[in-house]
Amino acid sequence: MPTLHWIGKDKVVSHHQDVPYRVLEHKYGFAAGKGEQSVPTNSGNKIIHGDNLEALKSLLPEYEGKIKCIYIDPPYNTGNESWVYNDNVNHPKIKKWLGEVVGKDGEDLTRHDKWLCMMYPRLKLLHKLLADDGAIFISIDDNEQANLKLICDEIFGSNNFVSNIIWRSSDNSNNDSKQFSVDYNHTLVFSKRRNWLSNKLLRNAQQSSHYKNPDNDPRGPYFDGNPISSPNYRENLCYDLVTPDGKIIKHPKNGWRWSKESLEYKLNTGEIRFNESYTNIKRRTYLNEQKGLPPSNLWIDLEETGHNRNAKYDLVKIFEESSSKNVFQTPKPSKFIDKIIKVCCGKSDIILDSFAGSGTTAHAVLNLNKQDGGNRKFILVEMEDYANEITAERVKRVAKGYGTGAKAVAGTGGAFDFYELGLPLFDENQNLNEKVGLTKIKEYIWFSETRTSFSERLNAEVQSSQSINEDYKLGVKDGTVYYFIYEKDKLTTLDFDALELIKTKGEQYVIYADNCLLPKDFMARKNIIFKKIPRDITRF
Template sequence: MPTLDWIGKAAVVNHHRKVGYHLLRCDRELSAGDVDAGNLLVQGDNLLALKALLPYYAGRVKCIYIDPPYNTGNEGWVYNDNVNSPEIRQWIEATVGKEGEDLSRHDKWLCMMYPRLALLRDFLTEDGVIFISIDDFEAHRLRLIVEEVFGAQNFIAQLVWDKTRKNDAKLFSVGHEYVLAFARSLATLKERKTVWREQKPGAREIFDFWKSAKARHGNDFQAIQSELRAWYRELPRNHPSKKLSRYKWVDQYGPWRDRDISWPGGGGPRYDVPHPVTLLPCKVPEAGWRFATTEEMQRQVRVGLVEFREDHTEPPFRKAHLLPTPEELATGNEEAEEEVENGSEEEEAGLLVMPSLIQKQAQVSVKLLRRIFEGRKVFPNPKDHEVLARLIRYVTGPNDIILDSFGGSGTTAHAVLQINRDTEGSERRFILVEMLPEVAVEITAERIRRVVAGVPGVPGLGGGFRFCKLGAGLFDDSGNIAGEVKFPDLAAHVFFTETGLPIPKRAKADSPLLGVHHGKAVYLLFNGVLGDKRPAGGNVLTHSVAQDLPVHPAGKGPRVVYGEACRLGPKSLEQYGITFRQVPFELKVD
């Protein structure tokens, strides 16, 4: 596979492994709203912040969106790594001009991006996705280094975001940017038969009308249908919901229309389906039943997705809801599933595949940010939260985590909060990192605070976040555990070191047992967690300490104990079923 080379690459390819772990310290005064909502805003260099977050969120983030510096030569970005290498010092110390020294400028940008991309990959779930905004200055170089970090086989698409037209351009009006999309594992997405879809224009308005009518009429579906059909008639001819007026029936799942219950293409199964009133078998469609087995047919009937005629002389029909239920998309036969994958099912319903061209004027987000900040212009070129919400909603579920390590004006947080307000049952969470203290406090946090509570002209979305700052390193200059490190801090790092996964829940300093992974129980002796049993306050594994360890949760199994020292010999360790690891020497920093 072709790769990209540049001055300093050798020094940064593995630099993310050498970055030290730091503590995170939350600031309640800068937090806002519901601080227990699971949302975080971290102020600090994003390379250090990502490493600090890794023990808690590795493999748990479903979607990453970043909007890094575009390196146009007109910006004073500050994401510089102080790597002690002659090659890196060469581009750090060089003065990068706007016009000249292009090679140095691109080298510098690539050296900044590479280790951050390498860390970001470790946060994604196996079916996770990363979106990266970029323009023509670095798009081609970015594509190559993302292919190197994520694998060329995991490329999904390069979206085009058409934002504006520049009438003062000399040659062409270049008003677009790109959004590069890569999967952590495209093979996993295919294996899980992942299908992404978004709502058709007008579908949300219909569904919202149904919800409001249901609030008034309860389960009086006839009354709701009457209101819905009257509403359709009153819509302007060019209204997008007008095109979906075939969804004129309603039930507990929402508006629906009738669909054929035949097997696609003919040759489907034939079995008896009793009519609920006459109890006689319904007429079988000429092409056979849609569902492969009588059990699947009865399941569809049971959950209310099959509508029978007045008697058995005609086949029933399927309900196709405006927003299909999981049962509707789980069709029960491979041929019908192929039809779903080819798009005909969702095309007929209120769902569509997202195109690779996004059209949204840039000035919309500029005006919104000014409105949020009561007329002040606080940030150049903010991204559009509705476009980000569209991308995030497209690839995530209701309980997923979204990460943005170039937090900027806080657009990603705004998008997640908007989705949660607009989508019933959505409890998506965001993690943002912003490097500059003044931006993090005065713009990023302030924007989130204002959209949570609401300001004139911008309704409050609810939710909240914790504001965190980078604290001291986990290790001091001598390589020992830093003095301000507490038991929960070290516990998260120990569990991640041993398993490669985040700790199941925040550890408390009342038990050395941190959790179990693949049958192996992990323990930490630190700060006298078992009480002050000499020597060294219980941080040393002795016979007394080993006997006081909590038993393996399964009653029996391997145990790994991290501690300051061990006074037990090999036979005793084998007797207790313990593998000992010495802190800090056997704690990885990569």
């Protein structure tokens, strides 16, 4: 498989493993009808302000392999730095990161090298977060499309390339263009596994228009087409038909698709009919029996998927005219994201957007949930300072409704929690960073062992009446009891005295401590697994 090489690649191919795990600091929750609140909403919807590389790492314990749909609209690397959304890799934070990770080689990087260095470790983490039955959709233009395809082939696997969706992003040609008017963008689609299947989409009016009902068939509109012949030769399917007027219709090369008895039955019921000249037969296909269609990779219907100009107009309406000067120049329309979600997701899946921008992805999720009663969840990550005043603010207004009078738009409902990236869990010596607090450390350990949230652990124990006041106990999962014997100011030891602290019975015990003095044969008989702090704590 062809691979792409650029200056700095050797520094970033494994950099995702070195990215520090930072805790997420909850700042506030928001719920439509209630407004902001200090306690978490536990809605499952998250907006995170911070470097998306570190934010993606912080999502791994809870969400690794669980995200059904990832949509990202990364910088297109056009060199334009005049927008609210900085469409260039010369952002101060990116420059600082390149200097730290790539080092002196970064001084010689072209903007394409910089862009690839920026994207590669982020795509590696997104690959980890993607579910086995999920897909990632990446919007891009011709500046980096070819480079993006090659690094995605490397990270996701060339066999997992699904499609390059061509989306008509402009509703009119640019008369000021000196060469070609740019009227479309690419959206590359990759799956986690080769056998990924998209959802079928409902037929639109145009696709259904050739179904008619001229004879008032009680089964509704239909389409008459030639019956499908058998794909493989079978002797019992090779028979001739005799028409009502005595003509002979020869069988196809491999025979008919049905046995003689089945075909005669279909002729009697009217599902199969002779054509007007009695030279062939035709099959009546009813519209109400048809399932959806596989999505096309040509998205040019402006009514169906929207375009940049009406997406910008929608933002102006949401934020009102006084705020229009802060609106993005080329936001994605919610209709476009809406279609991506319909192609990829069910009604209760998680959608992640780690280049959140104006928050279109959350807008689309809330709209769809309102339309069909779904319970889809969104996770947005935005590194820029407008994460709260634009990204989160848009979601608030969409959820509670906006506009006045005839232009008022009803709210979708919904809730989310807003987070900032906090301190790293491990310090520069790879010891636990006690400044993050014991609760965050316990949450991390529990996630790393069980892939479930700390709140789920509490709910399960309350329901099963197993909750016992034990300072070191983390919880019980699938018969295994977890303990984290840790003290801030002293070393802890798992010995026979420490076993007196173990009050909950289980089929197996996983116990963290600084040291262990229990005999190995004793631990084997009692199904005790010792994990040394910090050596055996899982690193994501």
